Amino acid sequence: MKRLMTVLLALPFAASAAAYPDLPPAALAERAIRDHPAVAVARAGVDAGTATRDGLEAGPHEFNLRLGSGRRREPGLDRVTQEKEFGIERGLRLPGKAAQDAAIGSAVTDEADSRFGDALHETGRLLLRTWFDWRREQAALDEWRAQVALLEQQSRIAAKRVAVGDAARLEELLAWALLVQAQAQLAQAESRLRLAADSLAQHFPSLPLPAQLGPSQPERLAEPFAVWREKILAHSHELRAARAATRVQQLQAQRADADRIPDPTLGVRWASERDGQERVLGVALSIPLPGGARAAAARGALAESAAAGAREALALARVEAEARRTYQQADLAYANWQRLDEAAQRIGENARLLEKAWRLGEGQIADLLAARRQSIEARLAAAQARLDAAEARYRLLLDTHELWSPDAHAAE
Helix, strand or coil, X not given: CHHHHHHHHHHHHXXXXXXXXXXXXXXXXXXXXXXXXXXHHHHHHHHHHHHHHHHHHHCCCCEEEEEEEEEEEECCCCEEEEEEEEEEEEECCCCCHHXXXXXXXXXXXHHHHHHHHHHHHHHHHHHHHHHHHHHHHHHHHHHHHHHHHHHHHXXXXXXXXXXXXXXXXXXXXXXXXXXXXXXXXXXXXXHHHHHXXXXXXXXXXXXXXXXXXXXXXXXXXXXXXXXXXXXXXXXXXXXXXXHHHHHHHHHHHHHHHHCCCCCCEEEEEEEEECCCCEEEEEEEEECCCCCHHHHHHHHHHHHHHHHHHHHHHHHHHHHHHHHHHHHHHHHHHHHHHHHHHHHHHHHHHHHHHHHHHHHCCCCCHHHHHHHHHHHHHHHHHHXXXXXXXXXXXXXXXXXXXXXXXXXXXCCC
């Protein structure tokens, strides 16, 4: 039974690995995203929003306790008596204000939740970007390793041909020069890979780097931009946060307008005068007289509401523009990868034919080395284009919550 449960729990991870073999497992990626400091800041914002909501629901007024003690001197009687006073009072929200405060509190928590979701999403983008930066450097290193191995073989063949008098010394020198250049590029690729791995580990220390990954296989976008646009807008936390902020400002403007009529304060007073010979029990009601400050605050809140509406419109335009740009990048990256991949295959075949001819003594080493350089450049460009196309498509999937959904978990 225990083994069956282990297998069942592993199924989602196996499915994720099969669906995206060139990405980290979803569970590890989501955990790394949730552990990021930017997400911790947003999570604290959720707690702050909850506290703000609770405070608004409780209201701004509290009980005030009033205590007093005094001595009364009567000049004609030459007598001194003790007097004591006790009172308790509290401000009262006028009808409707409590409901407005509760609505503001709910809108504040909605905004904080949206900010938290946006932090998760932006951190997911950061993970995707740094992950593919590392993958590009890894792909470049693999290509240079393969090329160095090939050029070492070519250099050995050139040396043998020179030793038997079948080729000039120049051929060996040229082959050696190209090998040294490739070895230098290999060393640089190793250095860049270490830097990319360090950057990934710095941002996401809990995410282990795999020893081996499946190949990236880009896919053509089957759906038109209109479909992707609707999905991105529906899942945009940035847009949700902007709308929630507008809602908060609108409610606060209404609340400030309601505050133009001040809340009264109701109190109960008990006093003992003339050493307890007189007892006083009374009720007190105080009402502030509104002035220009309340009217100015209401106008300021209304202006803030208008500004929030404008920021929401800007957020919508920005999200739509970014959605279009992301879609176009994914579409163009796929087409670019296909062209470069086909070119790399043809250039590589040309280099292989020239090498075959050179081994048979029918070609020139200079032509072969030039073809080899072109083949190296073409293979590197095709490998980078493959990863660019895969990353662009994953970016779309991330924006539509089809890839990594750490916000499916509560703000733990």
